[in-house]
Amino acid sequence: MKEISRPAEAPPKRSGHFRRLSVALVVAGLLIGFAAYSWQPSPRAGNQGDFIPIEEFSRIIRDFSEEGGYFLSDNFVSNETSYLHVMDKLEEIGSVGEDAYIGVGPEQNFSYIARLRPRIAFIVDIRRQAMIQQLMYKALFSLSENRAEFLSRLLSIPIGDQEAPAAEALLPELIEFFDQRPGEEEAFRGNLSTLFRTIEEDFHFPLTEEDRTGLEYIYSIFWEANLDTRFWFRGRWSWGYFPTLRGILLETELDGDLGNFLAREEDYQFVRELHLQNRIIPVVGDFAGPKALRTVGDYLKENGYSVSAFYTSNVEQYLFRNGVFGDFAENIRHLPVSEKSLFIRAFTGRGGFHPARVPGHRLTTILQKITTFLDDFDQDRYPNYWALVTTNFISPREATPAEN
Numbered sequence: 001m002k003e004i005s006r007p008a009e010a011p012p013k014r015s016g017h018f019r020r021l022s023v024a025l026v027v028a029g030l031l032i033g034f035a036a037y038s039w040q041p042s043p044r045a046g047n048q049g050d051f052i053p054i055e056e057f058s059r060i061i062r063d064f065s066e067e068g069g070y071f072l073s074d075n076f077v078s079n080e081t082s083y084l085h086v087m088d089k090l091e092e093i094g095s096v097g098e099d100a101y102i103g104v105g106p107e108q109n110f111s112y113i114a115r116l117r118p119r120i121a122f123i124v125d126i127r128r129q130a131m132i133q134q135l136m137y138k139a140l141f142s143l144s145e146n147r148a149e150f151l152s153r154l155l156s157i158p159i160g161d162q163e164a165p166a167a168e169a170l171l172p173e174l175i176e177f178f179d180q181r182p183g184e185e186e187a188f189r190g191n192l193s194t195l196f197r198t199i200e201e202d203f204h205f206p207l208t209e210e211d212r213t214g215l216e217y218i219y220s221i222f223w224e225a226n227l228d229t230r231f232w233f234r235g236r237w238s239w240g241y242f243p244t245l246r247g248i249l250l251e252t253e254l255d256g257d258l259g260n261f262l263a264r265e266e267d268y269q270f271v272r273e274l275h276l277q278n279r280i281i282p283v284v285g286d287f288a289g290p291k292a293l294r295t296v297g298d299y300l301k302e303n304g305y306s307v308s309a310f311y312t313s314n315v316e317q318y319l320f321r322n323g324v325f326g327d328f329a330e331n332i333r334h335l336p337v338s339e340k341s342l343f344i345r346a347f348t349g350r351g352g353f354h355p356a357r358v359p360g361h362r363l364t365t366i367l368q369k370i371t372t373f374l375d376d377f378d379q380d381r382y383p384n385y386w387a388l389v390t391t392n393f394i395s396p397r398e399a400t401p402a403e404n
Contacts, residue, residue, distance in 0.1 A: 050119065050277050057278035058204040061131065064295040065284035076133075076221050076229050078108040079242040080313070080346045082358060082365040084251050084259040085396040087115050089367055093394070095308035095340045100300050102335075103311035103344075104287075106133060108248075111260050112344065113274065114267035116308055121274065122296050124285045129214045134282035135205060136215055139198040141275040147174060147268045156188035156223040157181045171263045175246055179227055188223040192216060254358070254396060287315055288324035293331040306336045310370065311344040314363075320385045329377045332370065341370040347389045356395035367394035 052060075090096075094116065101118040103109040104125050113121050123134050144150035148165045152158060157178050159165075165177050196212065199205050207215070222229050227246035243251075253259040261267045274280050285292020300307065310332075319325040335341075347354050347364045354364040372392050382388045 050279065052278040054202070054204050054278055057281060060281055060299070061205065061283060064281075064292055064299070065128075065131070066286060066289045066291050067284070076218065077106055077245045078248050079230070080108060080363045080365065081243050081247070081251055082361040082363050083108045083248075083346065084111065084253045085358060085361075085365050086344060086367050087111075087253045087259050088255070089394060089396050090115055090309065090342065090344075093340065093367075093369075094342050095306075095338070099308040099338075100305040101309055101311075102293075102296065102307060103309075104313050104315055105130070105311075107137065107261075109311060110137075110271045111267075112309060112311055113280070114261040114271050115259070117270060118274075118308055120279045120300075120303075120305060121281070123280065123282045124287070124292055124296065125282070126284070126286045126289075128211070128284050129218065131282040131284045132207075132211050132214050133218050134280075135199050135203065136195055136219060138203070138275050138280065138282075139195050141272045142202075143194070143198065144272070147171075147262050147265060148177075150268065151178055151262070153191055154222050155226045156183040156185075156191055156219075157226070158184060158187045167265055171249065171258055171260065174262070175227065175249060179246070183223040183226050185223070188220065192219055195219065287312070287331065288319050288322075288327035289331075294334045297331075297335040301336045306338045307341045307370065309342045309344055310335075313346045314348050316345070316388060317348065317385045320388075325382070329374070333374060335370075337370045339369065339371055342394075343368045343370055343373060345389060345393075354389065356393065356397065358397075365396065367396070368392060369394070 090112070096115075097117045099118055101109075101113055101116055101121040103112060103121065103123050105123075109121070109123055123130075125131065125134075140150055140153050144153055146167050148159065148167075148169065151174060155178055159177075159181075165174055169177075192215075195215065196207065199215075200207055222245075225245075227244060227249075229245040230242045249260050249262055250258065251260065261271050271280075283292050283296065285296075287293060316325065316328065319328050345366050345368065347366065349357070349362060349364070354366070356366050357364045366389065369392075376382060376391055381391050
């Protein structure tokens with residue numbers, strides 16, 4: 001069996017969830033047609049006039065991106081259990097069904113995209129590996145006609161026609177179905193080969209040897225850990241501390257409703273359609289860097305978009321730590337925004353309990369109007385990260401911004 005190249009400090013394996021099966025590397029029909037599937041752009045997207053040619057998609061990634069930088073974690077999945085708490089507020093005060101979305105990190109972006117229904121989205125992350133992971137997701141969406149196929153391919157768990165969950169299956173039913181089955185090396189190897197081919201040939205995006213190694217590393221984690229895949233800090237024993245993919249998918253909004261992009265087939269189909277239109281574009285970039293965000297801003301202005309929401313997670317914490325927060329603020333000033341444009345932030349709790357904290361959650365997810373942010377920044381109201389997240393924020397549980 002070929003060894004998977006990965007960093008020396010890989011997540012610790014846990015018996016019962018990390019499985020390697022020594023099988024022949026012949027891909028059978030159990031792969032639900034994965035290897036034989038030929039990706040094609042969405043005809044409906046072309047009729048809408050929103051389709052971005054794949055050559056242009058690839059060019060944008062290359063031309064807008066900065067050099068990749070280091071981050072201290074592998075963000076295989078989100079670690080923010082509160083990420084859905086702001087969904088109602090996004091609809092109440094934000095722009096839905098228009099404009100552009102900007103985000104960072106892995107799959108939680110798809111849930112915000114599904115709720116906001118933007119016309120275009122950019123995922124900007126300092127790690128080149130994050131861009132490669134987003135291209136992996138694009139390939140999985142493109143090749144998977146429904147949620148069950150998507151999870152099957154993501155986790156390398158083949159399903160047959162007779163046992164496949166129904167298209168209208170509830171998310172807990174999907175989770176239970178895949179929880180009862182192991183990932184298979186045969187599926188992993190065949191799927192990985194198709195991912196390489198889809199990205200390089202169909203998406204016209206050349207992968208370096210390091211990119212290929214990184215993609216194999218990322219995809220192998222989902223095969224081995226399956227629904228126990230987690231965020232983890234490199235070089236630290238943190239694998240068991242953060243929520244699993246299973247838990248993230250089953251998190252709820254404040255009213256108790258499931259809100260992940262896989263909770264409803266129509267949400268999955270919206271995100272998939274945007275991918276088929278080549279309108280979810282990953283870019284390598286530092287939020288405080290000289291190129292990526294500014295180039296995204298120029299593109300949005302030239303094409304008549306304003307930003308509906310910018311999901312920053314807790315990146316601003318590191319910008320303050322590195323003394324470059326002012327550069328980030330100037331980059332934000334370069335974006336086209338309106339009175340409805342919002343930041344989505346995740347506060348980690350360092351510095352004290354946030355006023356909007358929901359008991360039982362390590363992080364607090366809040367909103368802020370981008371125009372308010374720029375006004376406050378000009379008035380020097382942000383001497384530190386704590387001031388940023390507690391000044392004129394919008395709590396998911398309050399009707400109006402809290403004035404502090």
